[in-house]
């Protein structure tokens with residue numbers, strides 16, 4: 001096309017509520033600029049849908065800059081779309097071409113029930129965090145400044161890498177077992193690698209794994225798809241670390 005804009009066929013999952021049967025709906029959308037983000041393209045489609053008096057497509061989003069983890073969806077069968085290391089909001093339409101057909105679907109996992117259309121309920125992740133994804137800090141007024149505790153550079157780097165997990169759920173959605181181990185292991189590792197996380201180290205891993213299991217997430221079978229589709233490139237090395245943490249926390253000291 002002369003101005004570089006694209007005409008697209010969009011096949012979007014529509015589901016009116018968590019119990020309704022959903023189905024793919026077809027939409028034609030013209031005038032899509034390659035400079036638009038994927039979410040701006042859905043905004044444009046929604047304007048077209050609203051002008052026709054129909055119900056807009058529900059989808060989650062907040063920061064639109066790769067931080068909040070809300071913009072979770074499958075694009076052509078890939079979590080957050082075809083590019084690696086980016087969220088859906090950071091994906092641009094230049095990654096597609098004129099005439100493309102794009103399939104857009106919500107996460108598919110028992111632990112993430114569909115609320116509406118592309119929006120899923122990820123409260124299971126909140127409950128896992130509530131079970132142990134925190135450090136308790138003494139607020140007596142004599143709390144030591146975190147910067148006053150020396151941390152080996154390698155540990156600090158690994159903890160920081162783990163802390164970049166944004167809780168988007170792509171790892172769960174991508175895993176054939178719907179395992180949440182990449183997410184949980186990132187949260188466990190972030191604290192296990194730092195001295196500030198050590199006082200609650202054992203209860204944390206035991207409680208978070210227990211909650212993960214209760215939420216209906218499956219086991220890790222080392223397929224590695226989670227690491228490939230994670231927009232923050234969280235390493236499965238964290239899963240091995242969590243397994244070590246769990247084993248060590250489960251072993252009862254001999255009397």
Ligand code: SF4
Pocket residue numbers: 164165166167168169170171172182183186226229230231232233234
């Ligand atoms: S580990 Fe990656 S894919 Fe999983 S929730 Fe965190 S950022 Fe998302």
Ligand code: FES
Pocket residue numbers: 060061062063064065066067068069070071087088089090
């Ligand atoms: S909208 Fe926040 S990460 Fe995409």
